[in-house]
Amino acid sequence: MDQIVFQNASLQDLPGVSRQVLEMFPDDRIFAFLGNLGAGKTTLIKAFCESLEVSDEVTSPSFAIVNEYRCKTGELIYHFDFYRIKKLEEVLDIGYEEYLYSGWYCFLEWADKMEALLPGSCIFISVVKNDSDDGRKILARKKTTD
Secondary structure, eight states: OOEEEEEEEOGGGHHHHHHHHHHHSTTOOEEEEEOOTTSSHHHHHHHHHHHTTBOSOOOOOTTTSEEEEEBTTSOEEEEEEOTTOOSHHHHHHTTHHHHHTSSSEEEEETGGGGGGGSOSEEEEEEEEEOSSSSOEEEEEEEEEOO
């Protein structure tokens, strides 16, 4: 199976969602988050970091573009927010390759703004907020290209 869908995930479900996604894709390190403003991308990334036992405070890197966290095991996690990116050259200027090819976890918010630069294998996670309640439809799927 190359995808998993959570139809109506509540905030309380997000830790379990993140654990299931990490278990389903144990060898992947690049997770590209897609969704509208306010859909819950940052909140879901916080759940991923909690599942990976990050001891740092996880916040949106809106202005810094990238935050670095450390797990209890010493592993690094890079959390990007590309919302303010206007051109691919801006992504190149921050040295994105150093991060994405480091072997550490990379969580990318607004990844659609730099999708052309993503490696051939990554996990796309779409987050869509329900209109009727606080639930979200979350779809995690593996993207592979040769």
